[in-house]
Amino acid sequence: MNDISVPQLKMNDGNVIPALGFGTYKLNGSAGVETMVNALKAGYRLLDSAFKYENEGAVGEAIRRSEVPREKILVTSKVPGLRHSYREAYYSVEESLYRAGLDYYDFYLIHWPNPSQDLYVEAWQALIEARRKGLVRSIGCSNFLPEHMQRLIDETGVVPAVNQIELHPYFIQREQREWHDQHGIITQSWSPLGRDNSAMQEPSIKAIAENHAKSVAQVILRWHVQLGALPIPKATSPSRQKENISIFDFELSAGEMDTINSLDRPDGRRKDQHPAYYEEY
Numbered sequence: 299m300n301d302i303s304v305p306q307l308k309m310n311d312g313n314v315i316p317a318l319g320f321g322t323y324k325l326n327g328s329a330g331v332e333t334m335v336n337a338l339k340a341g342y343r344l345l346d347s348a349f350k351y352e353n354e355g356a357v358g359e360a361i362r363r364s365e366v367p368r369e370k371i372l373v374t375s376k377v378p379g380l381r382h383s384y385r386e387a388y389y390s391v392e393e394s395l396y397r398a399g400l401d402y403y404d405f406y407l408i409h410w411p412n413p414s415q416d417l418y419v420e421a422w423q424a425l426i427e428a429r430r431k432g433l434v435r436s437i438g439c440s441n442f443l444p445e446h447m448q449r450l451i452d453e454t455g456v457v458p459a460v461n462q463i464e465l466h467p468y469f470i471q472r473e474q475r476e477w478h479d480q481h482g483i484i485t486q487s488w489s490p491l492g493r494d495n496s497a498m499q500e501p502s503i504k505a506i507a508e509n510h511a512k513s514v515a516q517v518i519l520r521w522h523v524q525l526g527a528l529p530i531p532k533a534t535s536p537s538r539q540k541e542n543i544s545i546f547d548f549e550l551s552a553g554e555m556d557t558i559n560s561l562d563r564p565d566g567r568r569k570d571q572h573p574a575y576y577e578e579y
């Protein structure tokens with residue numbers, strides 16, 4: 299087993315989380331299980347899943363097949379938009395546990411706020427109860443704007459431990475991250491490599507990579523970590539998995555960070571999925 303050790307971050311609820319995780323979107327079935335077993339072998343200890351990915355069963359199977367004990371792995375799932383009422387959100391936690399064959403999740407997040415439904419506070423109350431019952435260790439949200447999180451806080455007094463948002467070199471979310479920092483909320487970066495956009499082809503990032511004798515993916519993931527954000531890259535091959543986790547032995551200079559920050563674009567989202575109007579069910 300690989301002994302790459304990822305630093306741990308402390309969260310506002312007292313629990314800890316590794317500074318980098320593994321994305322599992324599109325990792326389904328036996329091939330998905332094998333990919334996740336390899337990721338655990340490479341040293342990843344945070345697996346990011348969701349009710350909607352329809353792979354919670356594969357995640358549970360990968361955990362059972364790996365040599366890593368359950369208590370050393372942190373697993374995330376997320377409430378889908380169709381299940382925001384209190385009852386449905388609570389049942390979605392239970393259903394996720396049944397699907398994965400686990401008796402607790404380390405994280406359960408609300409996947410999207412879906413503001414036109416206006417039920418995310420109910421979903422949050424269900425997650426608070428699921429945590430009280432021990433079904434979940436930490437709770438948070440995903441794709442929430444500050445105004446959505448402020449409502450959670452005002453109406454329940456419970457601050458999310460994490461908010462998972464779109465974040466990559468074309469969309470650096472400066473103000474949103476500052477708001478998280480002011481409230482002690484960990485920023486998790488989804489599509490941290492930009493998935494299929496051209497961030498990986500950027501000449502300025504290639505030059506930085508050459509300077510450090512690292513790959514472009516490593517530089518981008520290191521940039522996330524130095525921003526104070528927690529990337530959850532997905533990679534299928536063991537060699538890319540290993541590459542992506544090997545980012546804790548070098549440091550980008552302030553100038554290199556600025557160079558990457560300057561790639562930010564106002565319309566940098568991959569698919570215009572603005573949480574004020576984009577909704578997922």
Ligand code: NAP
Nearest residue numbers: 321322323346440488489490491492493515531532533534
């Ligand atoms: P990503 O991690 O930015 O990019 C994944 C793509 O990059 C894959 O095509 C992968 O190829 C490739 N890749 C990975 N490592 C590479 C490397 N070292 N060199 C070259 N290419 C590399 O995109 P993502 O999967 O969209 O995002 C990561 C995770 O975020 C997801 O899996 C999911 O868990 C989460 N997510 C959450 C939300 C949300 O709404 N909360 C939305 C989107 C994603 P191969 O797979 O072929 O290796």
